Amino acid sequence: MTNTAVLTQHTFETIEWTPDGVVMIDQTRLPRETVFVTCRDYIEVADAIRNMIIRGAPAIGVAAAMGVAIGALQSDNLDADMPVICETLAKTRPTAVNLFWAIDRMKSVYASVRHLSLDQVRERLVTEAQKVRDEDIAINESIGRHGAPLVPDGKTVLTHCNAGALATAGFGTALGVIRAAVQAGKKIDVFADETRPFLQGTRLTAWELQRDGIETTIITDNMAGHFLKSGRIGCVVVGADRIAANGDVANKIGTYSVAVLAKENHVPFYVAAPISTLDLTLSSGDQIPIEERAAKEVTEVRGISIAPEGIKVANPAFDVTPNRYISGIITERGVATAPYTESLRRLAKNA
Amino acid sequence: MTNTAVLTQHTFETIEWTPDGVVMIDQTRLPRETVFVTCRDYIEVADAIRNMIIRGAPAIGVAAAMGVAIGALQSDNLDADMPVICETLAKTRPTAVNLFWAIDRMKSVYASVRHLSLDQVRERLVTEAQKVRDEDIAINESIGRHGAPLVPDGKTVLTHCNAGALATAGFGTALGVIRAAVQAGKKIDVFADETRPFLQGTRLTAWELQRDGIETTIITDNMAGHFLKSGRIGCVVVGADRIAANGDVANKIGTYSVAVLAKENHVPFYVAAPISTLDLTLSSGDQIPIEERAAKEVTEVRGISIAPEGIKVANPAFDVTPNRYISGIITERGVATAPYTESLRRLAKNA
Numbered sequence: 001m002t003n004t005a006v007l008t009q010h011t012f013e014t015i016e017w018t019p020d021g022v023v024m025i026d027q028t029r030l031p032r033e034t035v036f037v038t039c040r041d042y043i044e045v046a047d048a049i050r051n052m053i054i055r056g057a058p059a060i061g062v063a064a065a066m067g068v069a070i071g072a073l074q075s076d077n078l079d080a081d082m083p084v085i086c087e088t089l090a091k092t093r094p095t096a097v098n099l100f101w102a103i104d105r106m107k108s109v110y111a112s113v114r115h116l117s118l119d120q121v122r123e124r125l126v127t128e129a130q131k132v133r134d135e136d137i138a139i140n141e142s143i144g145r146h147g148a149p150l151v152p153d154g155k156t157v158l159t160h161c162n163a164g165a166l167a168t169a170g171f172g173t174a175l176g177v178i179r180a181a182v183q184a185g186k187k188i189d190v191f192a193d194e195t196r197p198f199l200q201g202t203r204l205t206a207w208e209l210q211r212d213g214i215e216t217t218i219i220t221d222n223m224a225g226h227f228l229k230s231g232r233i234g235c236v237v238v239g240a241d242r243i244a245a246n247g248d249v250a251n252k253i254g255t256y257s258v259a260v261l262a263k264e265n266h267v268p269f270y271v272a273a274p275i276s277t278l279d280l281t282l283s284s285g286d287q288i289p290i291e292e293r294a295a296k297e298v299t300e301v302r303g304i305s306i307a308p309e310g311i312k313v314a315n316p317a318f319d320v321t322p323n324r325y326i327s328g329i330i331t332e333r334g335v336a337t338a339p340y341t342e343s344l345r346r347l348a349k350n351a
Numbered sequence: 352m353t354n355t356a357v358l359t360q361h362t363f364e365t366i367e368w369t370p371d372g373v374v375m376i377d378q379t380r381l382p383r384e385t386v387f388v389t390c391r392d393y394i395e396v397a398d399a400i401r402n403m404i405i406r407g408a409p410a411i412g413v414a415a416a417m418g419v420a421i422g423a424l425q426s427d428n429l430d431a432d433m434p435v436i437c438e439t440l441a442k443t444r445p446t447a448v449n450l451f452w453a454i455d456r457m458k459s460v461y462a463s464v465r466h467l468s469l470d471q472v473r474e475r476l477v478t479e480a481q482k483v484r485d486e487d488i489a490i491n492e493s494i495g496r497h498g499a500p501l502v503p504d505g506k507t508v509l510t511h512c513n514a515g516a517l518a519t520a521g522f523g524t525a526l527g528v529i530r531a532a533v534q535a536g537k538k539i540d541v542f543a544d545e546t547r548p549f550l551q552g553t554r555l556t557a558w559e560l561q562r563d564g565i566e567t568t569i570i571t572d573n574m575a576g577h578f579l580k581s582g583r584i585g586c587v588v589v590g591a592d593r594i595a596a597n598g599d600v601a602n603k604i605g606t607y608s609v610a611v612l613a614k615e616n617h618v619p620f621y622v623a624a625p626i627s628t629l630d631l632t633l634s635s636g637d638q639i640p641i642e643e644r645a646a647k648e649v650t651e652v653r654g655i656s657i658a659p660e661g662i663k664v665a666n667p668a669f670d671v672t673p674n675r676y677i678s679g680i681i682t683e684r685g686v687a688t689a690p691y692t693e694s695l696r697r698l699a700k701n702a
Contacts, residue, residue: 031658031659032656160573191665193573194547194649195573196545196547196571196572196573197571199657202649202650202657202658202662203657203658203659206658206659206662207659210659210661210662215663216662216663217662217663217664217665218649218650218658218662218663218664218665219649219664219665220547220548220572220604220605220649220666221547221571221572221573221605222511222544222546222547222572222573222604222605222608223604223605223665223667223670224608225605225607225608225611225670226604226605226607226608226667226670227665229607229670253571253573253574253577254571254572254573254574254576254577256576256577256580257573257575257576257577257608257612260576260611260612260615261608261611261612264611264615298545298553298569298570298571299553299569301652301653301655301657302652302655302657304652304653304655305383306550306553306554306652306653307382307553307554307557307569308382308554308557308558308561310561311553311557311561311567311568311569312566312567312568312569313568313569313570314542314568314569314570314574314578315571316574316577319574319576319577319580
């Protein structure tokens with residue numbers, strides 16, 4: 001295990017506001033190609049979210065805020081257009097609550113400044129969108145500080161999907177905890193579930209951590225149990241797309257399985273997520289809407305068919321992990337533990 | 352759910368003895384292409400096993416027996432060549448015990464007839480290899496008869512990897528139980544884990560069951576837990592590569608995870624396998640050798656790279672499911688239940 005991580009190698013930006021539009025690294029083409037796409041209007045931002053050019057709950061939130069801002073810049077009648085812009089962005093993906101959180105935040109700003117001139121309103125919305133992005137990086141660094149002490153030294157950290165710099169404005173939530181643990185001098189390495197069907201683990205987590213010099217091994221999703229049983233995994237850290245008031249966590253499909261297997265093998269299972277991922281309006285995870293995506297994500301890999309023609313496919317993009325499998329929820333304000341209804345409510349109030 | 356399965360559509364042969372050599376359906380090219388390969392000597396049979404042109408514990412056993420027979424046909428000095436032939440075939444893959452069982456069976460036959468003429472010995476070995484194949488089909492039908500009553504009616508059966516006609520000489524072990532349940536009139540459908548990295552579920556199980564008209568849905572491996580939690584899965588049925596004396600089961604990587612998730616959700620988990628899969632010389636599954644296969648099975652799909660260059664990979668091909676997760680082991684002689692050390696020993700003796 002090497003700990004000579006050069007974290008400053010980490011020079012790409014997941015999403016940026018530029019004079020040309022919203023620039024994102026195209027996550028459908030990594031790791032093969034490092035291509036940046038520029039979304040020049042809010043429709044293009046919505047398409048980028050829907051098609052997973054950008055993905056990961058916090059990054060989707062930033063993209064949505066920037067989508068509202070670019071929509072506002074191109075509108076001459078904000079009272080008429082803002083609801084359409086917000087609705088279009090809100091309809092892209094149903095599960096990650098950060099999307100709705102960011103849109104609501106932009107709506108609130110708009111409501112508070114709409115008496116100003118059009119130029120002033122636009123400027124205020126653009127500033128807010130950039131603030132959502134900048135805050136997200138700071139939040140992730142704080143999540144890392146709270147999470148790093150929980151990571152057992154000298155062992156392997158297992159993660160699922162990509163809750164890294166690519167899933168956020170930078171640094172990452174789950175991978176932020178790993179980065180902070182490495183920065184703190186812990187001798188750890190990472191096992192990354194490949195995370196079918198979209199392969200976020202193989203394509204994104206492995207790419208990110210390799211750039212940082214953090215030793216990473218790819219496994220297929222169905223190997224996680226085998227390695228959890230083997231004793232080499234010190235803890236599991238994953239991100240979240242929505243957390244209900246009782247601590248049930250919606251995250252990438254397969255998270256529930258990893259959580260059950262971790263508990264069965266007495267390995268701590270942590271969720272790392274910003275407070276904006278909390279949805280205290282839902283009493284339990286059963287109420288979280290689960291997105292069903294296209295069959296061809298499962299039947300094709302890079303456009304090549306791997307399945308018999310006409311076969312049925314199920315493709316839920318997320319699952320819900322009941323709170324009883326979760327050892328702690330690591331936020332920028334501290335670590336919530338059971339009973340979650342109280343601990344999460346307390347953290348949410350501590351603004 | 353449709354139960355109009357036309358099981359007679361099932362016309363392909365997994366492996367056959369022909370005058371030209373041992374003919375196998377090439378399982379690396381399904382479902383895209385239905386190609387048959389002819390192995391003309393024992394080296395080609397060994398390569399076919401190693402490269403997974405044929406796979407599945409019982410099918411590997413049949414292939415090994417036929418490999419010994421074709422080797423004998425081409426040898427003029429059996430006393431000198433038989434050990435080399437058997438050793439070459441035995442070194443192809445380490446986990447499935449049926450391979451060693453079949454080779455031992457051929458060795459025993461050779462020992463009992465080696466006083467006869469070379470032609471007579473060769474004929475006896477060819478006959479024995481064909482008998483291994485024919486018996487396997489009958490064994491699977493018997494496994495199906497014993498297993499069918501265990502399958503809950505009106506629900507979905509979850510299976511992992513391919514323990515079907517393609518994994519055997521025909522009919523299948525786990526899929527034999529499913530076929531027998533359908534033949535018995537049960538209204539069931541099947542969820543097939545895709546089974547990374549080799550995709551036996553998507554490529555082989557889905558192909559086989561689709562041909563039989565049994566309604567089948569592909570899921571990625573990491574969805575199994577989600578659907579086990581959902582309540583729609585009535586039982587899990589999988590095959591086995593080696594079963595220790597205490598009922599611990601080595602099977603395709605990911606089986607352990609499915610077993611834990613089944614138990615957590617109170618879904619019965621069955622293993623279907625012939626008695627030849629028992630290895631009573633091993634007291635527990637910890638002693639079963641687990642094959643590690645090439646990294647590129649994980650980093651490439653149909654020759655196309657999906658991972659960052661130079662990333663580390665783990666690729667254990669099997670895992671071990673401890674007996675406490677197993678509701679029953681369905682054999683051609685009946686269903687073993689806990690305590691397995693006694694029930695399996697009893698079945699093994701009941702020849």
